[in-house]
Amino acid sequence: MSGPEGLSIVVFAGGYDRVHYALVMASAAAATNRPVTLFFTGRALRALVQEEEPGVLGWHDLDAADDGSRPVERDRFFAAQGLATFEELLEACVALNVTVMACEMGLRALGLPQGKALRPDVPVKTGGVVTFLNDAPKGGAMLFV
Known part of the structure; x- marks a missing residue:
């Protein structure tokens, strides 16, 4: 395998597009057999919050997308364009054993x-942070989103 031996991503920003793209990078790296860790902190943690009412997942409360749209609207737009939705990417990360x-x-x-x-x-x-840094593979790439 060429390139970094693994990928560690700090997902800090709470904007929908940033968190969505962190999931894109994580699932792609895992699909190429690289170990991947997503470390959620700050406002991005809302992406992992369970639904408080049926059908309203935590990522629905992320900050607006880069174009100003609400996360649910941006996700619908991605789906209409044939792009992976937030849930599809998160499910892929789980299936590909992303930490x-x-x-x-x-x-x-x-x-x-x-x-x-x-x-x-x-x-x-x-x-x-210490646990995250200790778990990061030596020779791996680290990104801050």
Whole structure:
């Protein structure tokens, strides 16, 4: 395999397009047999919050997309264009064994109880920055989104 031995992505920004593209990068890297970790913190953690009411997933509350549209509207636009939706990408990441981490400090900063408010269909590991950095593969790439 050429290129970095793995990919570690800090998903900090809470804008829909940024989180969506972090999922694009993670699923593509995992599909090419690279180990991948997504470390969600800050406002991006809302992408992992379970639904509070039926059909309203946490990522619906992400910040507006780059074009100003609401996350659900942007996702529908992507689907109409034949592009992967947020849920499709998240499901691909889970199926491809991408490690999904939620920052303990970020959870507290958003007032979320550790692990309790997170989606049950996504295996999420909680940890801090030290855990994330220690788990990052030597010789791997690290991105901040």
